[in-house]
Amino acid sequence: MARGMNHVYLVGSLARDPELRYTPSGVPVFEATIAGEDHLIGNDGRERKLPWYHRISMLGKPAEWQSERNLKAGDPVIVEGALDYSQWEAPEGGKRSQVRVKALRMESLGSEPELVQDAGGGVRMSGGWNTVIVIGNLARDPELRYTPTGDAVLGLGLAVNETWKDRNGQQQEKTHWIDITLWRELAESCQNLRKGDPVLVQGRLVNDSWQDKDGNKRNTTKVEATKVEALARGAGVGTPAATSGAPRMQAAGSAPTRSASAPARAASPQGNRSAGLDIDQGLDDFPPEEDLPF
Numbered sequence: 001m002a003r004g005m006n007h008v009y010l011v012g013s014l015a016r017d018p019e020l021r022y023t024p025s026g027v028p029v030f031e032a033t034i035a036g037e038d039h040l041i042g043n044d045g046r047e048r049k050l051p052w053y054h055r056i057s058m059l060g061k062p063a064e065w066q067s068e069r070n071l072k073a074g075d076p077v078i079v080e081g082a083l084d085y086s087q088w089e090a091p092e093g094g095k096r097s098q099v100r101v102k103a104l105r106m107e108s109l110g111s112e113p114e115l116v117q118d119a120g121g122g123v124r125m126s127g128g129w130n131t132v133i134v135i136g137n138l139a140r141d142p143e144l145r146y147t148p149t150g151d152a153v154l155g156l157g158l159a160v161n162e163t164w165k166d167r168n169g170q171q172q173e174k175t176h177w178i179d180i181t182l183w184r185e186l187a188e189s190c191q192n193l194r195k196g197d198p199v200l201v202q203g204r205l206v207n208d209s210w211q212d213k214d215g216n217k218r219n220t221t222k223v224e225a226t227k228v229e230a231l232a233r234g235a236g237v238g239t240p241a242a243t244s245g246a247p248r249m250q251a252a253g254s255a256p257t258r259s260a261s262a263p264a265r266a267a268s269p270q271g272n273r274s275a276g277l278d279i280d281q282g283l284d285d286f287p288p289e290e291d292l293p294f
Contacts, residue, residue, distance in 0.1 A: 003135070003161065004134075004135055004136055004160040004161035004162055004176075005133060005134060005135035005136075005160075005200070006082040006083055006134050006135075006160050006162065006176060007080070007081075007082060007132070007133045007134070008079070008080070008081045008082055008083060008101050008131070008132050008205065009078070009079070009080055009129060009130075009131045009132075010034045010036070010054060010056070010078070010079040010081075010101070010128070010129065010130055010131075010205075011036065011076075011077075011078045011079075011109070011125070011128045011129035011130075012034040012035050012036030012052075012054075012076070012077070012124065012125045012128040012129075012130075013034070013035055013036065013073075013074055013075060013076050013077070013113060013115060013123055013124060013125040013128075014032055014033065014034065014035075014071055014072065014073050014074060014075050014077060014123075015033040015034070015035040015053055015073065015118075015122035015123060015124060016033060016073045016121075016122050016123075017071075017072050017073050018030060018031060018032035018066075018067070018071055019031050019032075020063060020064065020067035027059060027060065028059065028060060028061070028063040028064045028067075029057055029058070029059055029063055030057065030058040030059075030062075030063035030064075030066045030067055030103075031055065031056070031057050031058075032055070032056055032071075032077075032106075033053055033054065033055050033056075033122070034053075034054050034055075034056055034077065034079055035051070035052065035053045035054075035118075035122065035123065035124030035125065035128075036051075036052055036124055036125040036126075036127060036128020036129070036130060037049045037050060037051050037052065037116070037124065037125065037126055037127055037128060038050045038052060038128075038130055038204055039127065043184075049126075051116075051118065051124055052124075052128075052130055052204075052205070052206070052207075053122075053124070053207070054101055054130075054205055054207070054221075055100060055101065056079055056081060056100075056101040056102075056103040056106070057100060057101070057102060057103060058102075058103040058104075058106070059102070066106060069108075071108065073122065073123060074115055074123050075108060076108065076109040076111060076112075076113050076125060077106050077107065077108055077109060078106070078107050078109060078129075079101070079103050079105070079106045080103070080104050080105045080106075081101045081102050081103040081104050081105075082101070082102050082104065082162075083099055083100075083101065083102075083132070083134065083160070083176055083178055083221075083223075084099070084100050084101070084102040084176065085097065085098070085099050085174075085175070085176040085177050085178070086098050086099075086100070097177070098221075099176070099177075099178060099179075099220070099221040099222070100221065101205070101221075113125045113126065113127065113128075114126040114127075130204045130205055131202070131203075131204065132201075132202070132203050132204065132205050132223045133200070133201070133202050134158060134160050134178060134200070134201050134223065135160070135198065135199070135200045135201075135231070136158040136159050136160035136161070136176075136178065136198070136199070136201075137158070137159050137196055137197065137198050137199075138156060138157065138158065138159075138193055138194065138195050138196060138197045138199065139157040139158065139159045139177065139195065140157050140195050141193075141194055141195045142154050142155060142156050142190065142191065142193055143155070144187060144188065144191040151183060151184055152183065152184050152185075152187040152188045153181065153182070153183055153187055154181075154182040154183075154186075154187035154188075154190055154191060155179065155180070155181055155182075156179070156180035156181075156182065156190075156193070156199070156201075156225075157177065157178075157179060157180075158177070158178045158179075158180055158199070158201065159175050159176075159177060160175065160176040160177075160178055161173065161174075161175055161176075162174045162175075162176060178222070178223060179220065179222035179223070180201055180203070180222065180223045180224075180225050181206075181222060181223070181224050181225065182225045182228065183224070186225060186226075186227075186228065189228075190228050190230075193230065196233070197230060197231075197233065198230075198231040198232070198233060199228055199229065199230055199231060200228070200229040200231060201223060201225050201227070201228050201229075202225065202226055202227040202228075203223045203224050203225040203226045203227070204223070204224050204226065205221065205222075205223060205224075206221070206222060206223070206224045207219060207220070207221055208220050208221075208222060
């Protein structure tokens with residue numbers, strides 16, 4: 001199994017004032033919503049601005065240190081973190097799961113960015129940076145399908161391993177289950193991947209919502225891939241990768257843009273669902289405590 005890599009980089013503004021709270025056992029939790037815009041080039045060659053809002057959490061002493069900085073809504077920040085998977089028993093029965101951004105570092109930016117007021121009363125940065133890089137193994141065989149408009153779409157389930165030492169010096173291991181979506185040419189170029197294959201994925205973090213069979217609104221966080229590299233089986237981080245033929249991502253200033261051949265969210269069947277987004281939606285379901293690695 002490939003040695004995992006799990007990195008999230010967000011550059012945006014605080015959508016509202018951050019909060020510090022404590023779990024029932026006294027663990028400090030610093031929470032903030034980082035907001036910005038992805039500037040994407042669709043298949044029609046037109047640029048689209050897609051707003052994004054991502055909730056980040058910081059745990060333990062670093063959470064208290066961060067709260068003492070007195071950051072407020074509109075302040076520009078850079079966040080370095082990782083995707084964190086949690087699963088717990090829901091009060092109504094059955095299992096629930098969540099992927100969230102665990103912040104490892106958050107720093108203020110010296111610039112004064114242009115801010116956009118959103119429909120939910122918050123603010124976001126006009127532009128920003130929203131990048132995810134992960135290495136893991138495919139948890140299932142991918143299945144290529146096509147939308148009614150003829151766009152190819154491929155879903156990957158990625159198992160990303162994390163190891164650390166707990167307070168007693170004992171080696172611990174956890175698997176993060178991450179959903180990846182590939183579109184169009186990138187999807188077709190990766191359709192021959194199989195369960196167990198190690199891959200490197202670069203993309204952007206997106207939020208999706210849907211209604212379950214009981215009519216309840218559910219939310220999920222996944223990665224929309226812009227590049228995928230197939231690794232040799234048994235490869236670890238740093239092993240040369242064989243390219244899948246995916247399009248490259250190009251950066252322009254502080255606002256990442258994709259080439260016209262890259263899968264663009266704006267041209268997907270879901271369309272732009274970020275307008276008027278309630279930034280609190282689905283963000284209050286904090287899972288029960290686990291053996292936290294800090």
